Amino acid sequence: MKIIEKNKHIVAYYEKLEELRGVRRLTVISLREPFKNLLDAIKPKGWQFIAEKTVDGASRIIHPDATLRDENSFPRGYWEAKDPKLDLSAQIDVKIERQYPLKNTIFENTQRAVLYQAGKVVAEFDITQPKELARLLTLFFDYEEVVIANFKTAVARFREDTPELASGLRGKLEEAHKSNSKFISAHAQFMEMCRTSLNPAITRLAVDEMLIQHLLTERLIRKVFDNPYFTQRNIIGKELQGVIDAFTSKTFNADEYLGKLEYIYRAVEDASKGLDYADKQAFLNTVYEQFFQGYAIKTADTHGIVYTPQPIVEYMCSAVEEALHTEFGLSLADETVHLIDPCTGTGNFMVHLLERIHKTTPDKLEEVYLNRLYANEVMLLPYYVASLNIEHKFYELWGEYHPFEGLCFVDTLDIAQAQQLSLFSEQNAQRVQRQKDAPITVIIGNPPYNIGQLSENDNNKNRAYPVIDGRIKATYAKESQSGNKNKLYDAYVKFFRWASDRLNGRDGIVCYVTNNSFVDAIAFDGMRKQLLEDFTTIYHVDLHGNVRQNPKLSGTTHNVFGIQVGVGITIAIRSTRHEASRLFYHRVPEFWRKEEKLGFLQTALNNPFQSIPFQVLQPNTKNEWIISDTDDEYASFIPLGTKATKRANNGNGNGIYAIFKTFSNGIQTNRDDVMYDFTRRELIPRVEEFIENYNQEVDRYKRTGKNATGRDLDNFVKYDKIKWSSRLKETLQRLVYAEFAEEKVRYSLYRPFTKKYLYFDTILTHRRGLFPQIFPNQQTEVENRVICVPLKGNTKPFHVLMTNIIPDLHLTGDSQCFPFYVYDEDGTNRRENITDWALKQFQTHYNDSSITKWEIFYYTYAVLHHPTYREKFAGVLKRELPRIPKVPSFKAWAKIGQELSYVHLNYEQIDPHPLAMQWRTNKPVSQRVVKMRLEKKPDSADVLVNESLRLAGVPLRALDYQLGGRSALEWVIEQYRVKDDKDPNLYSEDEGYIVGLVGRVVAVSLETLRLIDALGTWEG
């Protein structure tokens, strides 16, 4: 990286120094601030600036003013500031005497700087000169030790080759399963052990994966960490070795096979020779995360295999230490403090706790290590890694090796189940028993968060835990008013439930970093209530970064884990000292980047509670923690729909207090690729083929399925031709055959202004909602209309769209639909869906008996478009279905609502906005799209249709008509592209249809915005 003298941070550095020179009685500490800020600001993306960090592995305690670590956590450079009044060279000598690292180190005193690299002086600089300073920084940031560079290349190679190596081993294991009887019997025994001790539903494949992990990493651990007896000594490694020995006895020679990898192993081993343990740890982290990402992504997902950034680990350990002290007058080493990390990964919480205990009460370290620290891990590789890390840290601090008896190879959530038959090995069982008996008072960690599989075809379900799931049902779910409680079975929620129960009524602390949807998502109302009953003080540091809630954020840039869901640190304390519960909350600024968030935690380290300006929250009766000022006003409006009104089956009589009697989710196929198409011609044969394949599976199930259910059924069905859903598996079990019928091919609004053909069927459409009663046949599309709004809990900005054909569930996010009419499924018995109760409410309020149900329908549509309504009630609109106020200009708004509905329903007929068609010469003239693109310019935008055609002159204002964070035009551009084997050009015989549609959607957008303006200012 070339840094120039005019770099804005260099300029700011000199300005700051100048400013300080005017200050009387200037201290060295304030004088070093500008250089500190300069290094921090200028460091490459992904690097960390860590102030006063103790140098790992040094024989004396040394903490340079800063350590800079790169994106892999390798230490890349150090900085030490000195007093300009003293002689710099003499001061450097003192530091060298104290064994300061000289790998890449700047010593400076605002006047002069000396740069050491690889133990030698590289150059001296007059840093009063910007040019010199820029040169120093360039040399400093560009430097990479040769060993580290080699090591990185070797590790990258290992990572790249892992999937292939693993798949080769998989093939070898497959052969051994067929022909190696010794292996077959050892494997069966081992698998039985896994079933009883890790997971009753563990598959043969999962056990094979374990063997692969062992085979691929065992040698690296032995050599890289110079730990020749690791797997022999490790109580789990020993067990695995037995199966491996059987495997390698006949058909397979591990050394020979792995010999092919010699070049990689060598490279990693050679490169690691010059590194100390701390550097090698970066390798372990790579192995931990990337190994799984590379070859077992499903495991990475279900188990949440991600490394916890160090500043989070340190902040949490520090918070626990402070809470122990302030709440209970205890230290980490107190004999009543028994700590556990229930999902330890690489063991970094334990490692850091050891460091803390060593710092404050060094003489107690061994006692705590041997008696009061516990950690669990359920995956083999991280279990090895944790074992290495924790045992090494103890050895480094104490000077003697002791196995870490607190570490168990076990599923934490299983420990709560009634019976454990065996726990892998006698020693592991003893360890688990010791842990079970321990009076745990502190639980700390980063539990996995995964709601379960996204697709039935992943065959990747989170396993069920009867005890914990039962406890969730009896507490968090029982206390919840929400309809959909599935999210309460997310792994992180199970870990909260487990931890609250694990304290077993004792005073104590639970400190987790997790997905923090429980803070404000509707499904978690019961959990929030229960948490405040289980604990007396809860602190929550909201690091958010929920990309779906705020599409302007990016997971990689803004989220501390680089993921899409919000993250937060919870410190929940139970102390009988307090009677009422207290809730403290702090949310870091919305647009902070990951590094800023981590930096913030770093600076709050020494006083985790006092240095954070927590806000005291008062939950309301609905168990909401985050309440906005407008909630009361909103509550006075009329609900669009409620579950109670929907349930009330006495026509329009009692129990009905909403505008619409009923409502339904948009339809969900669970296999859009098969069930939707731009053309009937492509859709029909594909559906017929799917039906044929499915019916064959029904036949096969009849013959050989042995009434399989649950996990057995998951393993029975074939995934190659059929995209399964839970509903399809149900119909298979009931031996229901599917039958093709032409009239089931219907029009659907798939995405805004994107119509597709849909095969709409009881078996093949995963969820049809009430649409068989809303649009039972094509005739009803002429008269019926539905208003679609986001589902409760939807994270996108609020939006609304009316349609007169079947809408998809993901129309613009997830959609909840309110029809004007409902029918019987044969299309007869049409009923109005606006309640008489609502009609009366409006007529009475406006004292106007001429108000009709259609007017209420259109009025509602208008209100839902008003920008002030959306902005003012943005928070509550995310959590609840809309409520409708009664504004003074009812009739005028109803009329505008009707006009809005006209343009939205008839978008294909409206006159297009005139756009200039610009053709490129020497290119074939065609209006066919391949992948359209929007090109924004300062005063207008163009749509690039294909290589020959550009539609110029889209007014930028048109892009302000947004549906769920994206403009109507962008929806169309995104949807009308040739994808896989789907060609939108086939939708219409007219080659110019899509080009015309672009102009029409621009016109619709402009007209919508004009009508919204016509609503005038908010009168609510």
Ligand SMILES: C[S@@+](CC[C@H](N)C(=O)[O-])C[C@H]1O[C@@H](n2cnc3c(N)ncnc32)[C@H](O)[C@@H]1O
């Ligand atoms: C988010 S990671 C922990 C990261 C760890 N703090 C670190 O930085 O290395 C979660 C870990 O929990 C483990 N895990 C998941 N479910 C578990 C369970 N039920 N019992 C024990 N460990 C589990 C996973 O294998 C994974 O290594």
